[in-house]
């Protein structure tokens with residue numbers, strides 16, 4: 327017999343089914359709660375306990391620091407796979423064989439160009455506009471260039487084309503945003519290059535001369551993208567699913583995900599970490615002083631890149647990124663004092679009762695910015711790079727939600743505002 331739980335509410339006892347996941351995770355199914363309890367709802371601000379979906383894409387266990395895409399440990403994927411192979415895995419649920427992979431990469435290669443009018447959009451942005459805002463708008467604008475993508479009930483092949491277009495155009499759009507912000511001419515995609523090398527060439531090259539992309543740097547970048555590729559139901563992914571559940575086009579749903587990622591409590595933390603480290607450096611490098619600020623409840627300052635809603639032991643991505651960070655800096659012969667400050671903060675935090683009790687550890691964003699800085703990316707582009715990596719995960723989650731024909735995402739609330747009252751004309755109001 328399947329497991330159930332009991333809830334006594336409003337004087338009646340309800341039996342609630344328990345859903346068991348493939349990793350033995352348990353969820354209480356409350357889908358019939360309102361109907362069977364006479365209108366009771368659950369309240370879980372910030373969704374700290376609430377599962378919004380079942381999903382077969384990513385498994386993570388925050389207590390044990392486990393992260394797997396479709397069953398494959400993140401450590402093995404980072405070591406052996408490539409970003410595009412991981413993208414295929416997330417979107418299709420299986421690693422590709424050689425034929426499938428070559429079809430996938432060649433169809434992406436065929437769609438790397440973007441409409442020339444995209445340049446006109448970029449020209450219209452004020453000089454100091456943040457690249458995340460531009461990226462969100464550009465992705466949403468793709469729906470205007472591909473109006474067939476507005477139909478949520480197209481065949482699988484058509485949907486795949488929309489997906490491929492987005493994966494293919496993203497590196498072009500990201501690098502063009504940067505080029506325009508610098509006043510530089512854009513570099514067109516070079517389809518003889520692999521995904522990451524082509525991106526680095528468009529980002530750092532010029533039409534007059536390409537760049538010799540160092541394979542160590544390309545490989546570090548590829549690993550970073552894999553590490554960011556999916557992370558189950560986080561803020562931006564939940565946003566993509568909710569927006570997509572209204573049957574808005576894929577491009578609109580992903581654009582909303584980019585906006586959700588922007589904030590410093592989420593993907594924007596990678597930019598915030600570097601800004602924090604620079605502030606600490608400019609302030610004389612006294613790490614302890616800033617740790618004390620982070621612990622002071624009257625001070626809004628938080629140690630950026632520390633803490634995670636789910637990881638309460640360590641973030642496996644942070645361990646891999648720290649290793650990659652050391653390798654990149656050594657290869658480039660860079661001594662970055664910000665890395666020393668970061669290591670010092672981590673050392674203090676790991677011994678400090680405040681951080682130990684609250685299970686606050688470095689997250690994915692703590693060291694990634696130092697690698698991006700070493701490669702030469704400007705700080706404002708860091709969260710955009712996160713979005714480039716997260717794209718296949720967002721797409722996979724959107725596709726799963728659509729394929730399962732999930733209902734529109736529409737949470738309940740508990741109303742705590744005024745009770746009914748009568749309208750008074752403005753002249754009689756005090």
Ligand code: ACO
Nearest residue numbers: 590591592593595620628629630631632633634635684689
């Ligand atoms: N510095 C200092 N104190 C912190 C930090 C931090 N970085 N993070 C959490 N805390 C404290 C809180 O003040 C709270 O203390 P209290 O119990 O005494 O009130 C306790 O730890 C729990 O924090 P919450 O905010 O309730 O935890 P939540 O799970 O809601 O938030 C979050 C997680 C948003 C990541 C938070 O840890 C944070 O703001 N970190 C800094 C920003 C950051 O690095 N974000 C990137 C996350 S990874 C990603 O999204 C890609």
